[in-house]
Structure formats: structure tokens, C-alpha cells
Amino acid sequence: MSANTFGRIFRVTTFGESHGHVVGCVVDGCPAGLEISVDEIEKELSRRRPSAYYGSRDEKDTPEILSGVFEGKTLGSPIAIIVRNANQESRDYDELKDIYRPGHADFSWEAKYGFRDHRGGGRSSGRETLCRVAAAAIAKKFLTLSGITIRAWTSSIAGLAQPSPNEDGFDFDEIERNLLRVPSKKGASEAMVKIEELRGEGDSAGGTVSCLISGVPAGLGEPVFDKMDARLAAAVLSIGACKGIEFGAGFAAALMKGSENNDAPSPDGKFATNNCGGVLGGISSGQEIFFRAAFKPTPSILKPQKVLDRNGNVKEAAIKGRHDVCIVPRAVPVVEAMTALVIADFLLLSRCAKI
Ligand SMILES: Cc1cc2nc3c(=O)[nH]c(=O)nc-3n(C[C@H](O)[C@H](O)[C@H](O)COP(=O)(O)O)c2cc1C
Secondary structure: OOOOEEOOOOEEEEEEOOOOOEEEEEEEOOOOOOEOOHHHHHHHHHHHOOOOOOOOOOOOOOEEEOOOEEOOEEOOOOEEEEEEOOOOOHHHHHHHOOEEOOOOOHHHHHHHHOOOOOHHHHHHOHHHHHHHHHHHHHHHHHHHOOOOEEEEEEEEEOOEEOOOOOOOOOOHHHOOOOOOOOOOHHHHHHHHHHHHHHHHHOOOOOEEEEEEEEOOOOOOOEOOOEOHHHHHHHHHHOOOOEEEEEEOOHHHHHHOOHHHHOOOEOOOOOEOOOOOOOEEOOEEOOOOEEEEEEEOOOOOOOOOEEEEEOOOOEEEEOOOOOOOOOOHHHHHHHHHHHHHHHHHHHHHHHOOOOO
């Protein structure tokens, strides 16, 4: 167990604070010979950047590969990637030095370490997720060699549920066309109205991200403690603001009868239903893996709220700075990233499971 390193074979260490010099990652255990370019990493990073619509921060994220890649291919050695923090307006955060922002990690980090980088949350900032996305650009590329694809989208935002893949109005192509990463054009415009309303009120919203993993062969997962679903849950719940996850029918399965919920394979290995979300006994069943993760509303809000300071005083304060009204659309590539890291690791582990 390590606080800043994730994975057993495909191992990723992330480093850096929101307003320090750089943020970055070291990927160790990626097989040699994988073609990867800075452009491919930058493309993934640009999906995580805030847009003028639901945020206002201009973070230019230009990755630099420091090691582990030669002539466009991985060497099998550690791959170090950094992104310089160009837009470090720490002044915005001077007022935060002595207060604990509600819904943020300020109070608990200080309780643990006795000291914290108050500028934008330091290491607990959403900016740390950039490192995961950079590392996962490599994992995703590795997975394409095995025909595995990962697609995530905003499945609900600001209280508005969006259509599911089996429902009318759902369109995979629409996801990256609109800023909210909603799978329906109509849904996107309705949600944007709601987001603007909340922006006007100085408030924020939460929502859910759904994720569909296709092409995963049956047999990946490491029971009993590193079951596929357990590992995905830990990976996704490690993303800031994520408060829940459910696989397949999820919490609705608790209301079903066994006869309604059971997924039984037919002789050709196919399943008629997928209530289990593609995982049985912690091992992939060969079906698509499906989960949904819940994200809380952005904690930093302009609306005045009660805030505790270091001297034990409670006062009314608005949290200034540049924040997304809703982080859910930006969490979409981060969910894909953590998923890719888990699946890449299991794929490599599966190669030593049997003779
Ligand atoms: C991609 C991403 C971007 C985020 N951006 C912001 C932000 O702009 N403002 C904010 O208050 N919280 C933001 N967060 C959420 C906080 O980082 C998070 O809620 C906080 O660190 C407390 O952690 P917890 O919610 O997991 O307990 C972001 C999270 C992610 C994943």
C-alpha cells in the first residue's frame, strides 16, 4: 500500500501540488515497444482542462516526457512526465491560509500532517488528476492493442438524468461534442440552463459519470482482495469529490428478486442480461463492464457560507478563486484514466495466472 503509487505491474506514482512548480507522474512497468507521443498525452490532458463555460481558469497543460521513451516508443524503463504549473495565481488563495474551506480537504489534511500547502488545495487539488490522465494516456494506448476501449460520459448533472445507452436519445458521438459531456444534445442544452442558473446564484452542482469498458476478455481480476470491482471502486473513489460507485444494476439489484437479477451464461459464453456489470466473483465475465460513479457538488462556492478559521472562530465567507460550477464533465476523462490503469494492470497480471 502506498499513498502516491497505484498498480502492481503497471505502476503509477504521481507527484506535485496545485501551485508548486510542476505536477507529474512516473509510469513504471509499461512493456517496451509501445508507440506513444507527446501529442497523444496532450490530447487526453486537453479533455481534462476547464472550459470557459463551466469554469474560468486558463490552465495550459503542456506535457514533457523526461524519460522512458526513445524514438517514439517506450523503452520498458520508467516513463517520467511533467507539466509545468504556468498559471499559479497563488494570490487568489492568500485569504485561505487561515481558514478551512467547507467540503474541502483543508481541515483533515492539517489534522493529519499539521501543515499544508493552502494554495488551491495543494496535493488534494483536482489538478493532481492531470497526472493520472497523463499516465493513463499510455495505459489506454496499451489497451488498444488488446482491443479494449473505455468510454465515460456525464450520466446526470445538476439533478438532470441523461439517457442510458439502451434508451432513446443516447448518442455516443454527442459526448465529446458538448461541453458537459452529456450523451444527448437536448440533455446538454437543458443542463446548461441549470448550470447557468447555479452560476448566477454563486452555487455549484454534482452529478454522475457512467463508464463502459468494452473488449475485456473473461478472466481478469485478482480475488479475493483485488477483485476487479473492488479495484475499480478503489481507483474511482480515489478521485477527488467522488462519493459513490455502483456496478451494473448496482443499488437497484438490492430491490430485485434473484430470478430477475441473475446473469446466466449460455453455451457460447454470451449472457442475455448484464445486471452484474460484467464482473462475477471479482473476475471479468467477458461482458461489457459497466459502472456509475457519483460526484458531489464543487465545494468552492461564491455563495457566502459558514467557515471555521484556525483560531476557532466561525465567520461568513465566500470562497473566491476560479472554480468549476460542476466538475463532473472534467471528471469524465479522469474516470476513464483510473479505469485504464486498473485494466492495464490486470491484463499484465493475467499473463502469469496459469500455465
Ligand atoms: C477534475 C477535478 C477538478 C476539480 N476542480 C475543483 C474546483 O475547481 N473547485 C473545487 O472546489 N473543487 C474541485 N474539485 C474537487 C476537490 O478537489 C475535492 O472535492 C476536494 O479535494 C475534497 O475531496 P473529497 O471531495 O474527495 O473529500 C475537483 C475535482 C476533480 C476530480
